[in-house]
Amino acid sequence: MINIEESKMLLTITTIHKPATDLGYLLYKNPARLQSFSLAFGQAHVFYPEASAERCTAALLLEIDPIGLVRNKRGMSGNSFSLEQYVNDRPYVASSFLSVAISQVFGSALGGRSKERQELAEKPLPFEVKIAVLPCRGGEMFLRKLFEPLGYTVKASQLVLDEKFPEWGQSRYFSVELQSVVRLKDLLRHLYVLIPVLDDEKHYWVGEDEVEKLLRNASEWLGSHPEKEQITRRYLKHRKRLVRDALARLVEEDDQDPDKTDEEHANEEAQLEERISLNEHRFGAVLAAVRNASARSVIDFGCGSGKLLERFLQEKSIEKIVGMDVSYRVLEVANEKLRLDRLPERQRSRIQLIQGSLTYRDKRLEGFDCATAVEVIEHLDMDRLNAFERVVFEFARPKTMIITTPNAEYNVRFENLPAGKLRHKDHRFEWNRPEFESWARKTAERHGYSVRFLPIGPLDRELGAPTQMGVFQR
Ligand code: SAH
Numbered sequence: 001m002i003n004i005e006e007s008k009m010l011l012t013i014t015t016i017h018k019p020a021t022d023l024g025y026l027l028y029k030n031p032a033r034l035q036s037f038s039l040a041f042g043q044a045h046v047f048y049p050e051a052s053a054e055r056c057t058a059a060l061l062l063e064i065d066p067i068g069l070v071r072n073k074r075g076m077s078g079n080s081f082s083l084e085q086y087v088n089d090r091p092y093v094a095s096s097f098l099s100v101a102i103s104q105v106f107g108s109a110l111g112g113r114s115k116e117r118q119e120l121a122e123k124p125l126p127f128e129v130k131i132a133v134l135p136c137r138g139g140e141m142f143l144r145k146l147f148e149p150l151g152y153t154v155k156a157s158q159l160v161l162d163e164k165f166p167e168w169g170q171s172r173y174f175s176v177e178l179q180s181v182v183r184l185k186d187l188l189r190h191l192y193v194l195i196p197v198l199d200d201e202k203h204y205w206v207g208e209d210e211v212e213k214l215l216r217n218a219s220e221w222l223g224s225h226p227e228k229e230q231i232t233r234r235y236l237k238h239r240k241r242l243v244r245d246a247l248a249r250l251v252e253e254d255d256q257d258p259d260k261t262d263e264e265h266a267n268e269e270a271q272l273e274e275r276i277s278l279n280e281h282r283f284g285a286v287l288a289a290v291r292n293a294s295a296r297s298v299i300d301f302g303c304g305s306g307k308l309l310e311r312f313l314q315e316k317s318i319e320k321i322v323g324m325d326v327s328y329r330v331l332e333v334a335n336e337k338l339r340l341d342r343l344p345e346r347q348r349s350r351i352q353l354i355q356g357s358l359t360y361r362d363k364r365l366e367g368f369d370c371a372t373a374v375e376v377i378e379h380l381d382m383d384r385l386n387a388f389e390r391v392v393f394e395f396a397r398p399k400t401m402i403i404t405t406p407n408a409e410y411n412v413r414f415e416n417l418p419a420g421k422l423r424h425k426d427h428r429f430e431w432n433r434p435e436f437e438s439w440a441r442k443t444a445e446r447h448g449y450s451v452r453f454l455p456i457g458p459l460d461r462e463l464g465a466p467t468q469m470g471v472f473q474r
Contacts, residue, residue, distance in 0.1 A: 010094055010132055011060045011102075012049070013187070017125040020056035024048075025117040026184050027058055027109050037105055041065060041203070044101045062101055093133045093173060096196040096203050102188055110192065110217075112185035124458070126284055127187055129178045133159065136174050137200040143174065145227050146194050148452075151459055152180040153288035179288045181281055189217040197234040206237040211246045223250045224461040278466055279307070281457045286372055286402055287311050289454070289471050290318075293400035295370035299324060301358055301392070302376030306334030313338070313351060321351040324365070328355055359387040361395050371398035375467075378405050378427045385439075393447035393472075401449070401472040403440070404456060408432045409463045433464050440470040449474045 015023050024031040031051035037044045042064040050057045103110055114121040136143045140156050147154050155177040158170045180187070193214065196202055214222075214235050222228050229247065236242040286308060290298060296319045300308050303323030312321045325331050331353050335341070340348065356362050358373070359380065365371075371392065380388055392401060408430040411417050422430050431439070437453055444451040449472040455465030 010062050010098055011191075012057050012130045013060075014050075014055065014057040014128040014130075015125055016055050017120075019053040021051050021053060022117055022120055023056045023058055024051070026114050026121055027106055028114075029058065029105075031056065031058075037101075039101060039104060041097055041100075044105050046105060060098075060101060060105065062097060064097055093135050093199070094131045094195050095135065095199045095201065099192045099196055102192050106188055109184055110188045112183070121184060124181045124183050126181050126280075127179070127184070129176075129187065129191065131176045131178075131195075133173050134176045134195065135172055135199045135201075137172060137198065139172075140174065143176065143198060144452075146198065146231070147178055147190070148454060149226055149459075150180070150190055150221060151182065151455055151465070152178045152190075153285060153292065153454065154178055155288075155292050179284070181284055186221070190221070193218050193222075193231070193235060197231050200234050202237055206239060206242070208242070210236055211242050211249070214246055215249060219250065278457050282374060282404060282467055283308055283311055285454065285456045285467075285469060286374055286404065287315070289400070289402050289469070290370050290372065291315070292471075293370045293473075295368075295400065296320065297368045297370070298322070299365060299368045299371045299396075299398070301365075301371060301373040302326070302379070303334060303353070304330050306338050306353075308372060308374055309334065309351065310338060313347065319350060320368075322354060322364075322368075323351070324354045324356050324358075326355070326357045331355055358391055359384045361391055365391070365396035368396070368398045370400040370402070371396060372402045374402075374404045375406070377403060378422075378430055381428050389443050389446075393443060393449065397447075397474065399474060402469065403472070404467050404469045405436055406430050407436070407455075407464050407466060407468045410457075410460065410466045413460060413463060413466070431468075433468060436468050436470065440472070444472050447474075 013023070013027075021031050027046070029035055029046045031048040034045060034047040037046075042062060045061045045063070046058060047061070048056065048058055108114065109121070112121055134143075136156075140158065143156055144154050156174045159173045159175060160170055182190075214232065218231075222231060225231060228250065232246050232250070233243050236246060290312070294317070296317065298312055298318055298320070299322040300312070301324055303309055303325050306323055309321060309323045312318050323331070323334060325334075334353055338351070340351065340353070343351075354364055356364065358376070373392070377385070377388065392398075406423055406427075409432045411421070411423065411430070412419065414423070417423065433453075440451050440453070443449075451470050451472045454469045454471065456467035456469050457465045459465045
């Protein structure tokens with residue numbers, strides 16, 4: 001068995017929304033106390049490994065009683081071999097037990113209710129979730145296919161089967177980190193449904209009421225999820241009739257009075273745009289991708305006034321930071337905003353601002369683990385795009401290149417933007433998703449990179465997200 005002694009802590013949820021300790025109100029669990037609950041299959045404990053105004057983490061730890069599992073084995077299907085496996089790993093891994101614990105221990109939060117902080121419960125907040133041991137049938141690819149369309153940044157590392165015998169190879173278990181700006185209710189619902197889907201197993205008999213549970217927790221997001229069939233099949237344990245019913249009802253619930261739901265969505269989004277700035281989404285998503293790349297050196301192309309650089313400075317693991325921009329004026333602003341003159345020497349030596357253009361080859365841009373160009377390409381004239389492509393992918397060649405650009409399809413959602421107009425007067429073009437993706441794929445292919453795409457900001461069923469991001473890797 002894999003060594004998971006120290007990873008008994010199954011699930012942690014962290015927020016940096018200030019004051020972060022409000023998480024306690026949202027989960028109905030006081031950060032100052034350890035609370036324990038008896039569930040049918042063992043004990044659940046909730047406690048806070050960290051609880052400051054800046055950062056607060058709630059942990060849900062399950063202690064499953066293996067003897068009880070064997071005693072209750074009649075409820076489980078499968079042959080004796082799978083049964084043995086099942087009993088072996090269950091006490092340690094995230095599974096349908098965790099879903100049950102989420103619904104019983106965080107029931108109000110799952111329902112979107114908070115007595116003291118209702119407004120916060122309805123608001124997307126920056127969350128980071130860690131699941132110590134998550135069984136993923138279908139591997140990392142499937143894990144990403146489940147969470148990325150919902151707007152999560154996924155970081156996964158596969159666990160070896162047994163550290164003492166590396167030749168046995170990898171297990172089907174992953175240690176997983178998810179990041180997103182999302183309502184707590186949605187976050188819990190995604191976990192509630194998708195954890196057992198990844199495991200492709202349930203510890204209890206799946207009957208009619210399982211369809212109800214699925215619809216209750218997933219009707220708002222599953223209908224438009226690209227993997228909806230597979231999710232439904234696995235969630236309902238491949239019981240064909242139940243799967244058929246659920247899929248039919250998902251479609252029905254989707255179609256109910258489309259005008260009304262569209263209107264609701266539009267309103268929701270308008271409020272959303274006001275409440276969380278798209279910029280926050282953007283920098284959060286980019287930062288997550290940079291962390292994901294484990295970068296020690298980063299260069300921000302078209303850094304503007306240095307908002308992203310400011311965040312890079314806070315990342316201890318990044319040793320070298322360069323901001324470059326074509327405009328000397330904005331570099332002065334960045335210098336001022338970052339208070340570079342007043343930084344202590346050790347911090348000061350990590351960061352440098354340089355003036356340059358992304359359309360000219362430049363030695364100073366070479367040799368970085370990661371480079372970013374956040375809302376920059378749309379400022380270049382179309383006929384300079386080839387030059388940009390060569391400068392970045394042929395000469396600078398960062399290991400990871402992150403590009404974000406507006407998704408033009410989404411513009412109709414901005415009430416104050418007249419149809420056909422670009423978002424900023426300095427934009428030379430704005431691409432829809434197929435246009436950006438096709439440019440990015442061709443560019444990646446020509447220069448030996450792979451690329452994947454992530455939505456940034458609230459996802460609209462038809463239009464996608466306000467911003468699109470391509471993460472290139474070589
Ligand atoms: N990345 C920043 C700024 C985006 S605005 C942010 O997200 O806040 C676009 C920036 O790209 C501007 O600062 C502009 O000066 C810069 N820029 C435009 N053309 C450029 C070029 N050819 N080379 C480098 N930077 C350029």
